[in-house]
Amino acid sequence: MxxxxxxxxxxxxxxxxxxxxxxxxxxxxxxxxxxxxxxxxxxxxxxxxxxxxxxxxxxxxxxxxxxxxxxxxxxxxxxxxxxxxxxxxxxxxxxxxxxxxxxxxxxxxxxxxxxxxxxxxxxxxxxxxxxxxxxxxxxxxxxxxxxxxxxxxxxxxxxxxxxxxxxxxxxxxxxxxxxxxxxxxxxxxxxxxxxxxxxxxxPVHHNWKDAIVAAKETDTVFLNRFGPGPALRALRTEKTSAYEREGGDNIMGEFKNALDLYFGGDMEGSIALSGQVAGRIxxxxxxxxxxxxTIAEFEETIAAMSNRYAPIGA
The missing domain is CATH 3.20.20.70 (Aldolase class I)
Incomplete structure (x- = not known):
């Protein structure tokens, strides 16, 4: 390509x-x-x-x-x-x-x-x-x-x-x-x-990978829309569900324990950032x-669409 x-x-x-x-x-x-x-x-x-x-x-x-x-x-x-x-x-x-x-x-x-x-x-x-x-x-x-x-x-x-x-x-x-x-x-x-x-x-703990594989397309939350600090999208856990409902003064403070989640596997220890696409993995x-x-499917997809729709209007 x-x-x-x-x-x-x-x-x-x-x-x-x-x-x-x-x-x-x-x-x-x-x-x-x-x-x-x-x-x-x-x-x-x-x-x-x-x-x-x-x-x-x-x-x-x-x-x-x-x-x-x-x-x-x-x-x-x-x-x-x-x-x-x-x-x-x-x-x-x-x-x-x-x-x-x-x-x-x-x-x-x-x-x-x-x-x-x-x-x-x-x-x-x-x-x-x-x-x-x-x-x-x-x-x-x-x-x-x-x-x-x-x-x-x-x-x-x-x-x-x-x-x-x-x-x-x-x-x-x-x-x-x-x-x-x-x-x-x-x-x-x-x-x-x-x-x-x-x-x-x-390198992340298998608990995080397993959570992505198990996730539905609705299993992420959008947090901190009104700050302080940046907004973020993460996997739904007890911790992030509570923040989704109640907000929080300093969600960014949760990342002080990030390595407990990333490499220790404690899914409630911090916030597991993830996109909605987890529901498709x-x-x-x-x-x-x-x-x-990905490349093979990309090529197959564009070829199939070309074959399917090219004759329209011919």
Missing amino acids: KNRITEMLGVKYPIVQAPMGWIARSPLASAVSNAGGMGIIETSSGELDNIHAEIRKMHELTDKPFGVNIAQAFVRDPDIVSFVVDQGVKFVTTSAGDPNKYCGQLKAAGLTVFHVVPSLHAALRAVEAGVDGLVVEGGEGGGFKNPREVASMVLLPLVASKVGVPIIAAGGITCGRTMAAAFALGAEGVQMGTRMVSSAES EAVRPVAEIIAE
């Missing part, structure tokens, strides 16, 4: 792994890159010494391209741009902040920069800042969100109709059919988060199988 995304990123397939804190590290990211996609290393955990070690491992585990994310709201190092540039990567996504903050420095250093956006206003602002492309994130996706979420079915074609840069679609992507739908709406690549959290190479699968089957 060749399009602007594969050419810009130097990858075989336009499939990007989401930059989830503590999760998007070398075991998962290298598996994605080795399978032909774009593995991403996170910085949102703030553990830059560990992240430096993870990037060093990436160079040992893969000879394929990989990138780094700068989640601006969660990174406190004033030299984060220098840190990323020094790692030798060529692709970076920026998120959770002003696209003007780092775009110029990153591009001056020769990196390709995509900014994550949840709205048309944010997309236009990022393009004006000079980004090379956008990750357009629908509200059905997991993780930290715009409190005024917009579904991908609305957001993707809206943004695509107003910008000329390439778009990576995020939110609701888990298979070849959803990838084909994203392309029909104007994307040239897709990003997978929840699907990758549940993969065999994901039926098994824990290796990354290579996920990506290969």
Whole structure:
């Protein structure tokens, strides 16, 4: 497959792994890159010494391209741009902040920069800042969100109709059919988060993976719409159901115990971020199988639709 995304990123397939804190590290990211996609290393955990070690491992585990994310709201190092540039990567996504903050420095250093956006206003602002492309994130996706979420079915074609840069679609992507739908709406690549959290190479505890596999399409909650801090979408648990009903003064404080959930398996210890697409994930699968089957189904889907509808009006 060749399009602007594969050419810009130097990858075989336009499939990007989401930059989830503590999760998007070398075991998962290298598996994605080795399978032909774009593995991403996170910085949102703030553990830059560990992240430096993870990037060093990436160079040992893969000879394929990989990138780094700068989640601006969660990174406190004033030299984060220098840190990323020094790692030798060529692709970076920026998120959770002003696209003007780092775009110029990153591009001056020769990196390709995509900014994550949840709205048309944010997309236009990022393009004006000079980004090379956008990750357009629908509200059905997991993780930290715009409190005024917009579904991908609305957001993707809206943004695509107003910008000329390439778009990576995020939110609701888990298979070849959803990838084909994203392309029909104007994307040239897709990003997978929840699907990758549940993969065999994901470092999270099997309790979290099992919860994703067991989840129904209605088993996520949208929290913190009125703050303080960002809104977020997560799996439904006793803790998150209580927050959904009653709200809370500081939901973000729950993440002080994140590692108890992420790697200890205590599903009530913190908040398990997840998208609605958890309701479509039926098994824990290796990354290579996920990506290969996604591409095969994508090709089958667009071919079948072409054959089915091309004669109309002929």
